[in-house]
Amino acid sequence: MATTSSSSSSNSKKENQVLILGRYEIGKLLGHGTFAKVYLARNIKTNECVAIKVIDKEKILKVGLIAHIKREISILRRVRHPNIVQLYEVMATKAKIYFVMEYVKGGELFNKVAKGRLKEEVARKYFQQLISAVAFCHARGVYHRDLKPENILLDEDGNVKVSDFGLSAISEQIKQDGLFHTFCGTPAYVAPEVLGRKGYDGAKVDIWSCGVILFVLMAGYLPFHDQNVMAMYKKIYKGEFRCPRWFSSELARFLTRLLDTNPERRITIPEIMNNRWFKKGFKHVKFYIEDDKLCSINDDVDDKEGVDSSSELSESESEMEIRRKPPSLPRPASLNAFDIISFSRSFDLSGLFDDGEDGGRFISGAPVPKIISKLEEIAKVVSFAVRKKDCRVSLEGSKEGAKGPLTIAAEIFELTPSLRVVEVKKKAGDRVEYEEFYHKELKPGLQNLTREVDGPVDSSHLPSDTE
Numbered sequence: 001m002a003t004t005s006s007s008s009s010s011n012s013k014k015e016n017q018v019l020i021l022g023r024y025e026i027g028k029l030l031g032h033g034t035f036a037k038v039y040l041a042r043n044i045k046t047n048e049c050v051a052i053k054v055i056d057k058e059k060i061l062k063v064g065l066i067a068h069i070k071r072e073i074s075i076l077r078r079v080r081h082p083n084i085v086q087l088y089e090v091m092a093t094k095a096k097i098y099f100v101m102e103y104v105k106g107g108e109l110f111n112k113v114a115k116g117r118l119k120e121e122v123a124r125k126y127f128q129q130l131i132s133a134v135a136f137c138h139a140r141g142v143y144h145r146d147l148k149p150e151n152i153l154l155d156e157d158g159n160v161k162v163s164d165f166g167l168s169a170i171s172e173q174i175k176q177d178g179l180f181h182t183f184c185g186t187p188a189y190v191a192p193e194v195l196g197r198k199g200y201d202g203a204k205v206d207i208w209s210c211g212v213i214l215f216v217l218m219a220g221y222l223p224f225h226d227q228n229v230m231a232m233y234k235k236i237y238k239g240e241f242r243c244p245r246w247f248s249s250e251l252a253r254f255l256t257r258l259l260d261t262n263p264e265r266r267i268t269i270p271e272i273m274n275n276r277w278f279k280k281g282f283k284h285v286k287f288y289i290e291d292d293k294l295c296s297i298n299d300d301v302d303d304k305e306g307v308d309s310s311s312e313l314s315e316s317e318s319e320m321e322i323r324r325k326p327p328s329l330p331r332p333a334s335l336n337a338f339d340i341i342s343f344s345r346s347f348d349l350s351g352l353f354d355d356g357e358d359g360g361r362f363i364s365g366a367p368v369p370k371i372i373s374k375l376e377e378i379a380k381v382v383s384f385a386v387r388k389k390d391c392r393v394s395l396e397g398s399k400e401g402a403k404g405p406l407t408i409a410a411e412i413f414e415l416t417p418s419l420r421v422v423e424v425k426k427k428a429g430d431r432v433e434y435e436e437f438y439h440k441e442l443k444p445g446l447q448n449l450t451r452e453v454d455g456p457v458d459s460s461h462l463p464s465d466t467e
Helices: 002-015 058-060 064-079 109-112 120-139 192-196 202-219 231-238 251-259 267-271 314-324 337-343 349-353 368-381 433-448
Strands: 024-032 036-043 049-056 087-093 096-102 151-153 160-162 287-289 291-296 359-364 384-387 392-396 406-416 418-430
Touching: 002 096, 024 049, 036 433, 049 058, 058 064, 058 096, 064 096, 109 151, 109 202, 120 160, 120 202, 120 267, 160 251, 192 231, 202 251, 202 267, 287 418, 359 433, 368 384, 368 392, 368 406, 368 418, 406 433, 418 433
Parallel strands: none
Antiparallel strands: 024 036, 036 049, 049 096, 087 096, 151 160, 287 291, 359 418, 384 392, 392 406, 406 418
16 A cells, blocks of 8 residues: 555656746746746756746736846846856746746855854955956946845855846936936945935946945944834935944945945946955956856866966977877868858858958968967967867957957868868957957968968869768
């Protein structure tokens, strides 16, 4: 009897398992709001755990939030960063909208603070990662407007993941006076200029919230607090707060700049990153996107993992290393006729090698190792890091530009047995910075290799559509 009972209960469990569009197995409820519920789920193909936000279409249609949902999707696709919760995909049925998102196992930062104040080095690390994420958002015209410990998650390694962009705004929403006017945010973390209802700068509002968060991490309680909300608003408006005795004078001065009630005087992101208290142990977040996946760069990885470490060797040692270990690169992918046509706007193959807005193509008779060496040489001149994988090379800047570090991808294709096409593209960073690097360093350097093509291209060696 017991066996029959257990087998029937396991069968019923299997029957009760819910699959979303045949791809995700729904698990326990993680949280819920007015219009959505968030569930733990499992990708049945990869076995990866994800969080799925399920939105009721009928409810959001009734209150006119469709445009709001579309904007949230647009924002999450715009802000892909290691310290921001990632949106993997969006799916929909007639009744529901599904946001498939990164599942962050460590819970809310709020839960850490609820147990008591944090050690200074721990609070600083969280704050540094928060500022990295916020700076990245602002560079892309995204303003969170509801930053608080409840909206900051921690992964299993203790790294910050900013979440809940439901109240976020984008620069396109700014009014003619250059300001936002929507009253939003959580009372204890809202900036005084939002309370004034005369318009506010989204970046300055986020910085104020970050200041409140830092105070909470270090003190274990809010800088502006009162049982009566209106009384608390008065304290915020006047900027009335007192640092506890265990705050260093350096930290107290820093917080005074973060929580300046005058947004014109309030510290900016570049000034934060240049502050002495902030800079202790700070490392810029380095990452790149490959195959639509976010990949972080570890400064400590060695050459076996794709980071160029040849700069640590002397010139003679490098040459000896090359002699001992001749490059064993795989043959580059061949271009067939369809690839060539898709590259070119017409059947004139000279169109293959035009410069595009965010990239360009070059033809060379040089062998693949020599092309890669040339790319490494160009990168060395401007102190870019180099990552290599088969016939793909990534050049990654360390300087934080207007839109994050500049990252350029180069891929080598085989046009004929004796000719290669090098395709370069901007993967991340500011376009103006890219164009300057492309025209001053990359293009002149790669064009030197095109001289290695002896004579005109023999069209009989071009791949045909039957190959």
